[in-house]
Amino acid sequence: MPETVLADAAAKAVEPKPKRTALLGGRIPLARLRDLALVPAIVVIAIVGQIVNPVFLQADNLINVLQTMSEMALLVLAQTMVLIVKKMDLSLESTMGLAPGVAAWLVVPTGAGHGLGLLPGAWAVPVTLAVGALVGVINALLIIRFGLNGFIVTLGMLIVLRGVLTGISGGQTFFQLPESMLYLGTAEWFGMPASIWICLVLFAVAIVVLGWTSFGRSLYAIGGNVDAAKAAGIRTDRVLWIVIVTGSVLAALAGLMLSGRLASVASAQGNGYIFTVFAAAVIGGISLGGGKGTMFGAFCGILLLFMIQNVLTLAGVPAQWIGALNGLIILVALAISRITGGKVQE
Amino acid sequence: MSDGERAVTPAPAPADDGRSKVGPPVVEATGIVKRFGPTVALNGARIAIRAGETHALVGRNGAGKSTLVSVLTGLQAPDEGTVTFGGSPAPRLADRDAWRERVACVYQKSTIIPTLTVAENLFLNRHDHGRNGLISWQGVRRRARELLSTWSVDVDPQTPAGDLSVEQRQFVEIARALSFGARFIILDEPTAQLDGAAINRLFDRIRDLQRQGVTFLFISHHLQEVYEICDMVTVFRDARHIVTAPVAELPRTELVAAMTGEAAADRLQVRSSTLDHIATPALSVQALGSDGTYGDVTFQVGAGEIVGLAGAAGSGRTEVAETVVGLRAAVAGEVEIAGRRPRPGSVPAALAAGAGFVPQDRHHQGFVPDMSIADNTTLSVPRRLGKNGFLSRGRRDRLADNMIEKLAIKTPGPDLPVSALSGGNQQKVVMARALADDPKLLVLINPTAGVDVRSKEFLLGKVEETARTGTGVLIASDELDDLRMCDRVLVMFQGRVTSEIARGWHDHDLVAAMEGVDLNA
Numbered sequence: 023m024p025e026t027v028l029a030d031a032a033a034k035a036v037e038p039k040p041k042r043t044a045l046l047g048g049r050i051p052l053a054r055l056r057d058l059a060l061v062p063a064i065v066v067i068a069i070v071g072q073i074v075n076p077v078f079l080q081a082d083n084l085i086n087v088l089q090t091m092s093e094m095a096l097l098v099l100a101q102t103m104v105l106i107v108k109k110m111d112l113s114l115e116s117t118m119g120l121a122p123g124v125a126a127w128l129v130v131p132t133g134a135g136h137g138l139g140l141l142p143g144a145w146a147v148p149v150t151l152a153v154g155a156l157v158g159v160i161n162a163l164l165i166i167r168f169g170l171n172g173f174i175v176t177l178g179m180l181i182v183l184r185g186v187l188t189g190i191s192g193g194q195t196f197f198q199l200p201e202s203m204l205y206l207g208t209a210e211w212f213g214m215p216a217s218i219w220i221c222l223v224l225f226a227v228a229i230v231v232l233g234w235t236s237f238g239r240s241l242y243a244i245g246g247n248v249d250a251a252k253a254a255g256i257r258t259d260r261v262l263w264i265v266i267v268t269g270s271v272l273a274a275l276a277g278l279m280l281s282g283r284l285a286s287v288a289s290a291q292g293n294g295y296i297f298t299v300f301a302a303a304v305i306g307g308i309s310l311g312g313g314k315g316t317m318f319g320a321f322c323g324i325l326l327l328f329m330i331q332n333v334l335t336l337a338g339v340p341a342q343w344i345g346a347l348n349g350l351i352i353l354v355a356l357a358i359s360r361i362t363g364g365k366v367q368e
Numbered sequence: 369m370s371d372g373e374r375a376v377t378p379a380p381a382p383a384d385d386g387r388s389k390v391g392p393p394v395v396e397a398t399g400i401v402k403r404f405g406p407t408v409a410l411n412g413a414r415i416a417i418r419a420g421e422t423h424a425l426v427g428r429n430g431a432g433k434s435t436l437v438s439v440l441t442g443l444q445a446p447d448e449g450t451v452t453f454g455g456s457p458a459p460r461l462a463d464r465d466a467w468r469e470r471v472a473c474v475y476q477k478s479t480i481i482p483t484l485t486v487a488e489n490l491f492l493n494r495h496d497h498g499r500n501g502l503i504s505w506q507g508v509r510r511r512a513r514e515l516l517s518t519w520s521v522d523v524d525p526q527t528p529a530g531d532l533s534v535e536q537r538q539f540v541e542i543a544r545a546l547s548f549g550a551r552f553i554i555l556d557e558p559t560a561q562l563d564g565a566a567i568n569r570l571f572d573r574i575r576d577l578q579r580q581g582v583t584f585l586f587i588s589h590h591l592q593e594v595y596e597i598c599d600m601v602t603v604f605r606d607a608r609h610i611v612t613a614p615v616a617e618l619p620r621t622e623l624v625a626a627m628t629g630e631a632a633a634d635r636l637q638v639r640s641s642t643l644d645h646i647a648t649p650a651l652s653v654q655a656l657g658s659d660g661t662y663g664d665v666t667f668q669v670g671a672g673e674i675v676g677l678a679g680a681a682g683s684g685r686t687e688v689a690e691t692v693v694g695l696r697a698a699v700a701g702e703v704e705i706a707g708r709r710p711r712p713g714s715v716p717a718a719l720a721a722g723a724g725f726v727p728q729d730r731h732h733q734g735f736v737p738d739m740s741i742a743d744n745t746t747l748s749v750p751r752r753l754g755k756n757g758f759l760s761r762g763r764r765d766r767l768a769d770n771m772i773e774k775l776a777i778k779t780p781g782p783d784l785p786v787s788a789l790s791g792g793n794q795q796k797v798v799m800a801r802a803l804a805d806d807p808k809l810l811v812l813i814n815p816t817a818g819v820d821v822r823s824k825e826f827l828l829g830k831v832e833e834t835a836r837t838g839t840g841v842l843i844a845s846d847e848l849d850d851l852r853m854c855d856r857v858l859v860m861f862q863g864r865v866t867s868e869i870a871r872g873w874h875d876h877d878l879v880a881a882m883e884g885v886d887l888n889a
Contacts, residue, residue: 234502236495239484243492246481253479254492255464313483 060306060322063358067329075336083332085214089283091328092221093118095321096276097299098306099228100269102320105303106232107265108245108312109172112296113161113179114273116187119291121153121274122146122281123187125203126196136192143200147278150203154274157183158267166262180296188289196287207282217279224272228317241265245312301352302327327351392455394419394552394583395440395471400449402435409435410446411607417552417600422574422584424594424615427604428627428879433587436604437554440585442467453552472545473554474538476561482530487512489529490544519543519577535566539573546582553577554585559593560682571597589680591623591885603627620885621876628848628875641855642836647671648707650722650809650840651692656701661687662863665701669809669840674831676851677844679860680882686728688860689813689844693725694718695733706808706840719748724807724839726798726815734798737787741779742768744786745800771800776826792823799827803834810834810841816850828853846882848875 071078097114104111125146130137141149161179165172209216232238240261243251251258281287306323308315330351334344393416402410410432417423427433438444440451442461451458459466480489487509488495496507512525521539523532532540538558545553555574559567574584574597586598594601595615603610603626610626611618618626649668657663662684669675679685690696692703697713710717719725727733735744745768768782775796779789786797795815802810812831816824832853835841843850851857857869859881867881 230502234505236493236497236503239488239495239503240493242484243481246483247479250479250481251492253464256493309483313481 058318060319060326064322064326064329067326067333071329071333071336074333078333078336083336085218087328087332088218088221089215091324092215092217093276093280093283094295094298094302094328095221095324096224096272096279097295098302098320098324099224099317100272100276101296101299102303102306102308102315102317103228103232103241103265104269105308105310106241106245106312106315107262108248109165109262109266110176110310111161111266111269112173112176113157113183114269114299115292115294115296116180116183117154117157117270117273117292118277118280118295119287119289119293120157120183120187120277121150122203122277123191123196123287123289123291124153125149125278126199126281126287127190129200129203130196130198135194135196135198136190137196137198143202146200146203150274150278151271154271154277155267157274158270161270162263162266165266166259184293187291191287191289193289195289196281197285199281199285199287203278204282204285206279207284217283220275220279225317225321232317237261237264242313245314247313298327298348298352299324301356305352305355323355326355391419392452393417395451395453395585397436397440397446397451398449400436400439400446400451402432402439402444402446408607410439412449413604413607413609414449415602415609415612417583417585419583420578420581421599422578422586422597424586424588424598424601425604426588426591426594426601426623426627431604431627432607433604434556437473437556437585437587440554441471441473468545468548468550470550471552471554472542472548472550473556474541474545474558475556476558478537478541480529480532480537480541482528484529485525486516486523486527486529486532486540487525489540490515490525490547515543515547516540519546533566534561535570538570542573542577546577551581552583552585554587556587557589558586559588559590567593589682589883591620591880591883594623595620605629620880624876624880624883624885628879642672642674642838643855644671644673644838647838649704650706651842652702652704653688653692654702654704656688656691656698656703658687658691658696658698658700660863662860663700665860665865667858667865669842671808671840672835672838674835674841674843674854676854676857677842677860678846678851678857678878678882680846680884682862683860683882684863685844685846685860686813689811689842690728692718692809692842693723693811695727719805722805722808724802724805724810726795726802726810726812728813730795730798735786735794735801738785740783740785741772741777741789741797742782744797745771745782745804748801749804767804771804774803775800775830790823792819792827795819795823795827799830803830807839810839811844812841812850813844814847814850815843815845816847824849848878851878 068079077083097118100114101111127136128138128141128149129143129146131139157179161176164170164175206216206220211219232241240251240256240258243254243256244258244261248258277292280291302324303315303320304310304323305326306315306321307319308323327348331344331348334347339347396416398414400410400413401408413432413436415423415425415436425433425436435444439446442458442464445461453470459470481492484492490512491508495503496511498504498507509525516523516525519539519542521536521543523536523540529537529540542553558570562570574586578584586594588594598615600612601615601618601623602612603623605627606629647670649670650673651669653665653667656665665684665688667675677685677689687696691698691712692705694710694713694715694717702709703712705718705721705723708721710721710723715725731737736747739747742764746764749767765782771777772779772782777789777793777796777800779793786794789797799815802812810831815827815831819827828850831841831843843854845851855871857873857878858865859867859869859878861882861884866884869878869881
């Protein structure tokens with residue numbers, strides 16, 4: 023028995039070197055390629071899409087895909103940060119509805135629906151972001167300061183915020199939004215909708231922050247082993263506060279972009295988004311157990327889901343079946359990432 | 369055992385030794401008192417460790433070793449007493465950086481982050497930054513490679529830390545500690561999870577580092593390791609400092625005596641055996657083995673017999689007992705309870721075969737804290753409470769009342785939640801449940817842990833009483849008082865049953881066997 027143990031240990035000590043296949047003259051280790059795992063899938067879907075309908079790869083269609091996903095992509099960005107520190111935020115989807123909802127409520131003139139007309143139109147954007155920040159502060163207070171379970175806290179917040187929006191809107195949709203709220207959803211910068219630029223730039227910033235700053239790395243340390251992170255001198259509570267509040271503000275921004283694009287705030291805005299957000303994050307390699315996954319992977323996850331949806335629509339799949347297929351795609355994608363990742367997902 | 373020649377470890381070069389004794393000790397703690405509520409974890413404890421020596425700290429469970437470690441590493445402030453490093457007082461508790469420069473501890477529990485690479489673990493929160501303010505991963509990797517090669521740790525800095533073996537992880541943690549500037553390192557049971565060859569490699573590394581001027585405090589349950597690697601030894605017992613002496617001048621018998629205390633506790637039990645030779649054995653274990661934790665365990669417990677399964681933490685005694693009752697499944701071998709062979713790894717099957725069970729940690733596995741005493745005691749016997757899956761409350765309360773009386777549980781009534789009871793009474797509830805179905809085999813794991821003296825006597829009395837009714841009893845424990853009434857004690861060491869001791873043993877015999885030391889060597 024001891025002999026076999028010894029042999030195992032010796033083998034283990036030698037193994038890693040030949041095992042790690044490297045590309046580009048050893049500069050990119052295979053482990054890094056894990057982040058790029060979804061890129062081939064995206065290429066395959068692009069080819070399939072092109073075969074199904076030649077419209078798919080045209081610029082208009084691609085821009086359309088990117089724009090429809092941009093709002094949800096921001097939720098994925100927020101959720102990814104929260105998941106990496108081993109927390110969860112279910113309330114993102116109702117923050118996305120409530121934040122612009124409150125702004126519209128205060129700004130939209132009386133007579134048109136449930137608007138109060140208390141503030142001039144220019145206040146809409148700051149109010150939206152402030153509501154997002156406030157929701158984040160409440161979440162963080164309950165989760166970090168009072169040590170409540172994050173899943174239940176944000177589940178409660180999800181229901182409360184949804185209810186508040188229904189309450190202030192009387193279950194109706196706000197129209198006649200001020201110019202400032204429409205801007206982000208309608209403006210074009212350099213020939214592309216502003217929301218796409220915002221989405222891409224924020225992801226680029228997030229990739230750099232998470233990969234190349236001490237703050238970003240502390241997220242991984244906290245999610246991986248919070249005691250070790252504390253022992254390394256990281257102020258874990260402060261980092262968690264920043265992550266949760268930033269997440270909520272991003273959700274408010276996403277809501278602003280969505281209501282700008284639709285020129286309205288429906289009382290059910292964002293309803294049901296959170297499931298797709300979680301699915302995209304997990305498909306993109308973010309572990310629900312914390313400390314694992316990259317922002318780039320998460321972006322690929324949400325991009326893949328929206329491309330598949332687009333291909334299905336172009337293929338003429340009846341709209342009534344899209345929901346069922348969406349769920350199925352998520353399950354299949356999870357199964358595939360389980361096989362390629364090789365580890366049990368928690 | 370051939371510890372004889374291993375014990376004679378050459379002491380460090382005399383010149384070196386002479387020099388180091390002149391300066392102040394690397395670390396010195398005096399008059400340390402630390403209380404946790406009513407329990408006193410350290411009572412005027414002291415230790416002084418000189419530069420370049422490898423100092424062993426030994427003591428039985430609860431002697432105060434872990435508390436001393438947390439005081440020496442600045443995780444807890446002592447209530448009284450002082451800690452000095454190299455003659456100057458210890459830094460404030462909040463000044464983590466200053467502590468890290470003086471002392472580091474490699475715990476049994478890992479303090480690395482498994483999802484990050486080795487390089488990042490080494491330089492967490494002190495990454496190299498490039499000119500643009502972003503982390504320079506090249507710099508981090510280069511420094512990690514330099515650090516690992518300086519201390520000749522053969523690990524690729526790019527590997528995810530979760531892929532390291534226990535041995536590699538320890539080396540990485542030692543290298544990290546050294547990179548903070550600490551030259552005093554505490555190793556908390558470093559050999560517990562290592563196999564023989566890895567232990568030797570670790571010891572080689574320790575000797576290497578010792579030569580380079582690193583001082584170690586070595587905590588271990590295995591005394592022969594102390595003789596192999598350490599220069600000085602300090603013994604703690606019952607929260608107090610007992611003795612500090614050069615290892616070479618302290619024979620094993622004296623070391624074990626210092627750990628166990630006076631021979632006054634060596635009272636012989638006058639319990640007549642209730643072993644029934646004719647009835648089917650209550651438990652028969654054949655060549656039981658499980659990967660890494662234990663192997664080739666074979667023994668029998670006769671009807672009415674009380675058998676102890678002793679061993680230090682990590683010896684595999686708990687795992688064997690848990691396998692018997694189906695909490696674990698063995699890889700090899702068979703378990704037979706009262707002539708029946710329950711499906712391995714199934715608790716219901718073991719209970720159906722006639723086993724009753726007091727688990728290791730009552731808070732985790734023993735009871736449902738917010739359920740009533742009545743519900744808890746009858747949790748495992750639903751079919752005695754009514755037919756077709758419906759429970760009769762009246763019948764449940766009668767059964768529970770009966771047990772409350774039998775086990776003298778102090779409670780106003782069966783409806784009180786178990787969480788409202790004292791530790792001793794909680795354990796009685798767990799015991800009551802184990803006895804609820806009149807088991808043929810009673811398995812107890814650490815049955816008196818965290819239980820006051822009177823409840824302890826009562827519980828052990830109850831065990832004897834149960835044995836008189838023809839039930840076979842298996843007690844897996846390292847608590848000598850639990851084992852005293854056993855007809856015989858099987859001692860496990862590193863996953864094997866190494867000896868069998870008949871009733872009437874002396875404390876030091878059993879302790880020595882549990883620590884894997886041969887007193888006659």
